[in-house]
Amino acid sequence: MKDLDGTFSTELDQLFKKRDFKGLKELLCTVDAPDVAEILADTAPPERVFLFRLLPKDTAIAVFEFLGGAEREELLASFTDSEAAVILEEMSDDDRTALFDELPAKTVKKLLAGLSPEERKLANALLHYPSGSACRIIIPEFVDLREDMTVAQALRRIRAKASSKETIYTSFVTGNDRRLKGTVSLEDLILAEPESSVAAIMNPHPVFIFTSTDQEEASQIMSRYDVQAMPVVDFDTRLVGIVTFDDILDIIQEEATEDFERLAGIRPVEETYLSAGILTLAWKRIPWLVVCIVTQIFSSCILRRYAFALESSVALAFFIPLLTDTGGNTGTQSTTLVIRGFTLGEISGKDLPRILLKEILSGLVLGSVLAGLAFLRAWSMEAGLDLAMAVAVSVAAVVMLGNVTGAILPFAARHLGMDPAVMSAPFITTVVDIMGLLVYFETARRFLGLE
Secondary structure (H helix, E strand, C coil), X not given: CCCCCHHHHHHHHHHHHCCCHHHHHHHHCCCCHHHHHHHHHCCCHHHHHHHHHHCCHHHHHHHHHHCCHHHHXXXXXXXXXXXXXXXXXXXXXXHHHHHHHHCCHHHHHHHHHCCCHHHHHHHHHHHCCCXXXXXXXXXXXXXXXXXXXXXXXXXXXXXXXXXXXXXXXXEEEECCCCEEEEEEEHHHHHHCCCCCEHHHHCECCCCCEECCCEHHHHHHHHHHHCCCEEEEECCCCEEEEEEEHHHHHHHHHHXXXXXXXXXXXXXXXXXXXXXXXXHHHHHHHHHHHHHHHHXXXXXXXXXXXXHHHHHHCHHHHHHHHHHHHHHHHHHHXXXXXXXXXHHCCCCCHHHHHHHHHHHHHHHHHHHHHHHHHHHHHHHHCCCCHHHHHHHHHHHHHHHHHHHHXXXXXXXXXXXXXXXXXXXCHHHHHHHHHHHHHHHHHHHHHHHHCCC
């Protein structure tokens, strides 16, 4: 792969200024498709269209698939109907479906009309599957074999079909009714005797998913069984298509990004950060911030309720940030671990009792250590033994509350049919802060004898 350093960018700019179109084309042809897509994404729209038109057809199609949604829409807007049809006709089916998902229905209808009847039928079929299901990313170009074939016949079929298939490393064995019978690797076929039957060397119990399987679940299954390509079947186990590891990697990245954004209190952003508008970014971030502002009203009420305690011992106020920060961070850590477990398929709804026990026990350990440090901190500030003890006990209790709350809320979200990651760090922090303040002031009131 060519290193896209400053020298390359300078050379590209110089050729563009000189209008050396032949030189530009030759230079772009020395770069891999993903890198060309990165170059185009960093250029202004007029230059992007011009550079894209310089690319050979096959390279242009590959580059188009690597571009982001906004860049692809800009290019489509600049194409004639015939140019758009050529690009879309040759795109992989799963990438084309993803593109259509991003476009307005009117635009999709127009683009579908430009496809060949065969590709239009396939595109319509994929678009009608539920959003987020495995069928939205299936690839119909796979090598299928019959179980009564010999190894020699199977290899001849693979050689004949290889150029038009997504992968030849795994072939899928079906019966006359298109029902999935097994899978066989290219390695096994090469090493087997030519007269052997495919049925004798195939795996008769392949890992597969259904058309309705969620994409995230499909990624977990593929990761668990470490397969490069996985068959997708309907409810009669008829083979519909396959999903490959590169598409699953995209799903994993998208799900991880979405969970990360939700956990940070941000609604998922479809565009890249630099391409998203200021108003879009603000709108995605404001909902949970508003929730936090509203819930902080409870904190204000608690402080007002215990104003007499603060008036009696001003030193109580010194340790409020320590309590709230400790509880909020503890809750966020617990939530992150639980959400990660859900995402990787390590945790299910029935595991709540075990998780609560683990969080309570870990809370005891963490709380004991942090309570000791908090006691030393309060003692070093000459807060007095009673207040130091109140701070230590409060820290231990808040850590326990944070652990338990952070573990329970993702389960609550899942029980309500929501993404567990919707329980964002700001929300967890706010909830634990409110409970922490109540615990702190009640503990201090009893230790200090305040009324």
